[in-house]
Amino acid sequence: xxxxxxxxxxxxxxxxxxxxxxxxxxxxxxxxxxxxxxxxxxxxxxxxxxxxxxxxxxxxxxxxxxxxxxxxxxxxxxxxxxxxxxxxxxxxxxxxxxxxxxxxxxxxxxxxxxxxxxxxxxxxxxxxxxxxxxxxxxxxxxxxxxxxxxxxxxxxxxxxxxxxxxxxxxxxxxxxxxxxxxxxxxxxxxxxxxxxxxxxxxxxxxxxxxxxxxxxxxxxxxxxxxxxxxxxxxxxxxxxxxxxxxxxxxxxxxxxxxxxxxxxxxxxxxxxxxxxxxxxxxxxxxxx
Amino acid sequence: xxxxxxxxxxxxxxxxxxxxxxxxxxxxxxxxxxxxxxxxxxxxxxxxxxxxxxxxxxxxxxxxxxxxxxxxxxxxxxxxxxxxxxxxxxxxxxxxxxxxxxxxxxxxxxxxxxxxxxxxxxxxxxxxxxxxxxxxxxxxxxxxxxxxxxxxxxxxxxxxxxxxxxxxxxxxxxxxxxxxxxxxxxxxxxxxxxxxxxxxxxxxxxxxxxxxxxxxxxxxxxxxxxxxxxxxxxxxxxxxxxxxxxxxxxxxxxxxxxxxxxxxxxxxxxxxxxxxxxxxxxxxxxxxxxxxxxxxxxxxxxxxxxxxxxxxxxxxxxxx
Numbered sequence: 001x002x003x004x005x006x007x008x009x010x011x012x013x014x015x016x017x018x019x020x021x022x023x024x025x026x027x028x029x030x031x032x033x034x035x036x037x038x039x040x041x042x043x044x045x046x047x048x049x050x051x052x053x054x055x056x057x058x059x060x061x062x063x064x065x066x067x068x069x070x071x072x073x074x075x076x077x078x079x080x081x082x083x084x085x086x087x088x089x090x091x092x093x094x095x096x097x098x099x100x101x102x103x104x105x106x107x108x109x110x111x112x113x114x115x116x117x118x119x120x121x122x123x124x125x126x127x128x129x130x131x132x133x134x135x136x137x138x139x140x141x142x143x144x145x146x147x148x149x150x151x152x153x154x155x156x157x158x159x160x161x162x163x164x165x166x167x168x169x170x171x172x173x174x175x176x177x178x179x180x181x182x183x184x185x186x187x188x189x190x191x192x193x194x195x196x197x198x199x200x201x202x203x204x205x206x207x208x209x210x211x212x213x214x215x216x217x218x219x220x221x222x223x224x225x226x227x228x229x230x231x232x233x234x235x236x237x238x239x240x241x242x243x244x245x246x247x248x249x250x251x252x253x254x255x256x257x258x259x260x261x262x263x264x265x266x267x268x269x270x271x272x273x274x275x276x277x278x279x280x281x282x283x284x285x286x287x288x
Numbered sequence: 289x290x291x292x293x294x295x296x297x298x299x300x301x302x303x304x305x306x307x308x309x310x311x312x313x314x315x316x317x318x319x320x321x322x323x324x325x326x327x328x329x330x331x332x333x334x335x336x337x338x339x340x341x342x343x344x345x346x347x348x349x350x351x352x353x354x355x356x357x358x359x360x361x362x363x364x365x366x367x368x369x370x371x372x373x374x375x376x377x378x379x380x381x382x383x384x385x386x387x388x389x390x391x392x393x394x395x396x397x398x399x400x401x402x403x404x405x406x407x408x409x410x411x412x413x414x415x416x417x418x419x420x421x422x423x424x425x426x427x428x429x430x431x432x433x434x435x436x437x438x439x440x441x442x443x444x445x446x447x448x449x450x451x452x453x454x455x456x457x458x459x460x461x462x463x464x465x466x467x468x469x470x471x472x473x474x475x476x477x478x479x480x481x482x483x484x485x486x487x488x489x490x491x492x493x494x495x496x497x498x499x500x501x502x503x504x505x506x507x508x509x510x511x512x513x514x515x516x517x518x519x520x521x522x523x524x525x526x527x528x529x530x531x532x533x534x535x536x537x538x539x540x541x542x543x544x545x546x547x548x549x550x551x552x553x554x555x556x557x558x559x560x561x562x563x564x565x566x567x568x569x570x571x572x573x574x575x576x577x578x579x580x581x582x583x584x585x586x587x588x589x590x591x592x593x594x595x596x597x598x599x600x601x602x603x604x605x606x607x608x
Contacts, residue, residue, distance in 0.1 A: 022417040094328040121339025122581030129342040148331040178320045207428035225430045
């Protein structure tokens with residue numbers, strides 16, 4: 001097809017604009033990464049833009065040497081793995097239940113989920129009740145509440161429903177039980193959904209912050225996000241009061257290195273899973 | 289996607305004679321399905337429904353020692369105090385203002401982005417851009433706030449370094465009452481515009497290509513094709529999202545504001561959730577703060593139900 005001059009100009013401008021938008025989404029991260037890999041003098045002299053100056057990994061060594069960082073990091077890995085596992089299992093079971101249209105009481109079960117999408121106890125009532133049943137500083141409070149998510153259940157159900165019913169029918173004629181149908185027919189066909197929803201769960205658990213703020217008080221229960229937050233605000237407070245103390249405290253580069261460390265697990269998993277929702281396999285389900 | 293009717297028919301095949309069996313027998317024959325529903329329901333019961341019982345506190349002068357049932361009943365006293373509180377009114381107004389700003393600026397950007405991306409012919413470029421713009425959505429607000437507070441810092445921040453290099457005066461973005469709402473809305477748009485475009489890209493992908501060919505034959509250029517073919521195709525999606533956003537106007541992004549704000553900018557961005565959180569744990573006045581949360585939730589709930597009804601009127605599926 002022949003293109004007019006106007007179209008050609010538009011194409012070029014469009015590519016430039018989208019390129020800028022795309023770059024704007026990663027540039028802040030690149031800047032912090034460059035800072036984390038530079039020496040302190042260059043950072044304080046504002047010499048570092050997007051390329052490290054005076055390359056060193058000293059900041060990362062300092063971060064890793066901190067026992068509280070290591071504890072928070074591995075605690076959050078544990079929470080993320082356990083939460084994603086429990087969350088996916090619960091989501092698959094419940095989504096499967098919702099594909100049974102003629103189940104007695106099925107509508108009641110659905111209603112119980114729908115109500116929670118509109119109404120809840122609210123922050124304070126939830127805090128008090130969790131406290132009464134002994135969930136404060138209990139690791140399960142960081143895992144279980146977020147592992148049941150109506151939005152993810154709806155996504156999964158929509159995906160299950162897109163699988164040809166004939167598959168299930170033939171298995172049933174062969175005498176397969178419901179459990180077998182779920183685990184041996186439906187789930188193997190749902191890898192894209194499992195990857196996507198697994199990523200959603202993983203991100204939720206790794207990034208979760210308010211749960212840790214509200215329900216934990218002990219250092220042993222400090223998640224990585226809370227650790228990062230405490231470190232960032234501690235420096236802020238110090239800067240207000242006494243600038244000289246900065247030399248002995250976490251520095252600009254350590255601050256940057258901790259920020260990067262708090263994103264690493266997500267950045268490691270993302271490239272493997274993003275193709276599922278970029279290529280649009282999940283889009284049909286998301287669209288619903 | 290299989291139509292619901294064929295799906296329902298297939299689900300019925302396993303138990304086609306169900307209709308004739310007595311209810312108890314039907315329930316018993318599905319025992320394994322109920323067992324599958326159990327884990328989710330238990331989690332729901334303990335972590336979602338049990339806290340609702342704590343709402344009683346809103347009507348009590350809550351005393352930790354006396355407990356929820358033992359505390360003195362004060363009916364609507366806590367709510368009367370709410371109405372009289374300037375800080376609560378400020379938080380209430382801020383919540384609505386920020387939500388409106390978020391709708392005003394947050395909704396058009398994903399649409400524009402999706403439309404522009406749709407005009408790109410090079411699949412590799414398209415995919416690269418998509419991959420990159422989704423990234424901020426998956427990063428926590430603690431990290432994003434940390435990065436932006438650093439970028440916007442008046443002494444060491446990249447943005448202010450640029451401003452001063454160009455001869456301007458450094459701006460204290462996160463402590464400046466004139467700038468703080470721009471920071472909140474700007475970071476939110478930056479973080480979510482790419483992810484928000486997915487739903488529009490999906491709608492655009494569903495457009496019948498023959499419509500474009502027909503429009504081209506009628507002499508429509510690419511701009512007019514976009515106006516007359518693409519835009520109508522995403523209008524439905526836009527309306528549903530708009531109504532959903534209007535329905536959740538009482539909700540604010542707690543983590544975002546909590547990680548960015550500081551006492552100097554409470555006047556502009558202290559929202560109900562942050563107000564409740566601070567007041568509850570500073571004063572331990574749990575009755576009053578539960579009432580504040582409940583008051584807002586009831587309004588939010590009415591709005592959500594209204595918006596869902598609206599979506600259903602438009603022929604959409606709604607949230608439930």
